[in-house]
Amino acid sequence: MNTFTYCKSLHPTNAIDSYNAAISERPSNGTISSGSRKKRSVGDHTKFWTPGRTLKILVFQYDEHTFEIVKKGALKWLPYISLKFEFLEMDEQDIYSSEEFLGDIRVNFQPSFASGGGSSIGTDALTGCPHDASMQLGTNFSSPHYEGMVIHEFGHALGLNHEHQHPDANIPWDREKTYLYYQNVMGFTKQEVDFNVLPLERVPGRTYTPYDRQSVMHYNVRNELTIGDWQQTASMQISEGDIAMMKKAYP
Numbered sequence: 001m002n003t004f005t006y007c008k009s010l011h012p013t014n015a016i017d018s019y020n021a022a023i024s025e026r027p028s029n030g031t032i033s034s035g036s037r038k039k040r041s042v043g044d045h046t047k048f049w050t051p052g053r054t055l056k057i058l059v060f061q062y063d064e065h066t067f068e069i070v071k072k073g074a075l076k077w078l079p080y081i082s083l084k085f086e087f088l089e090m091d092e093q094d095i096y097s098s099e100e101f102l103g104d105i106r107v108n109f110q111p112s113f114a115s116g117g118g119s120s121i122g123t124d125a126l127t128g129c130p131h132d133a134s135m136q137l138g139t140n141f142s143s144p145h146y147e148g149m150v151i152h153e154f155g156h157a158l159g160l161n162h163e164h165q166h167p168d169a170n171i172p173w174d175r176e177k178t179y180l181y182y183q184n185v186m187g188f189t190k191q192e193v194d195f196n197v198l199p200l201e202r203v204p205g206r207t208y209t210p211y212d213r214q215s216v217m218h219y220n221v222r223n224e225l226t227i228g229d230w231q232q233t234a235s236m237q238i239s240e241g242d243i244a245m246m247k248k249a250y251p
């Protein structure tokens with residue numbers, strides 16, 4: 001059975017900061033695609049990084065092992081995007097004495113996350129406090145699902161949302177059971193279930209590729225949480241659909 005089932009994407013604390021960070025990084029994050037007449041509102045923007053740029057990835061609690069894990073997961077995406085990665089090892093003293101975002105993506109380790117994790121979506125990493133991690137990874141390094149989880153979190157860090165929340169996913173969730181399960185087993189609040197699990201509305205101008213059940217951004221969906229016979233095992237690898245999405249986001 002697949003036990004990697006959850007990851008909380010970290011909610012931006014401030015919608016205006018999220019919008020401003022996205023636009024100053026890449027103005028097209030705020031552009032409505034041609035043909036749409038609907039006015040875009042705050043929160044509708046995409047959060048992709050500027051193509052061609054080098055993303056600084058800072059690893060807190062650095063040791064050779066954690067560094068290799070982060071590097072290995074992140075590098076899986078590299079062939080499909082027009083970004084470069086620079087991995088930084090830095091003294092915590094230096095991190096806390098700086099007022100700047102020393103890492104665009106800042107990775108920390110949290111034993112309570114076990115073989116799960118959490119990450120900000122794309123440029124949301126540049127909001128809030130520069131000393132805070134933008135990605136948290138559990139410390140059950142020996143889990144067979146660990147690497148898949150790291151790849152999933154880096155998908156978020158590169159601006160991807162959850163695939164099971166795709167507006168065309170049509171997963172027949174039993175909402176009542178779903179809220180209860182995530183609350184009792186994962187400790188999610190109702191709002192966190194809405195934000196991480198249940199479908200999101202289609203937003204005009206946002207980048208979409210067809211719904212892909214094999215996406216590494218798809219949760220494990222348990223049969224008992226759906227109405228009728230519907231389940232999906234979470235993939236631990238980047239899918240063809242994920243590649244298509246990244247090529248669109250980072251041409």
Ligand SMILES: [Zn+2]
Nearest residue numbers: 007008009162
């Ligand atoms: Zn996730």
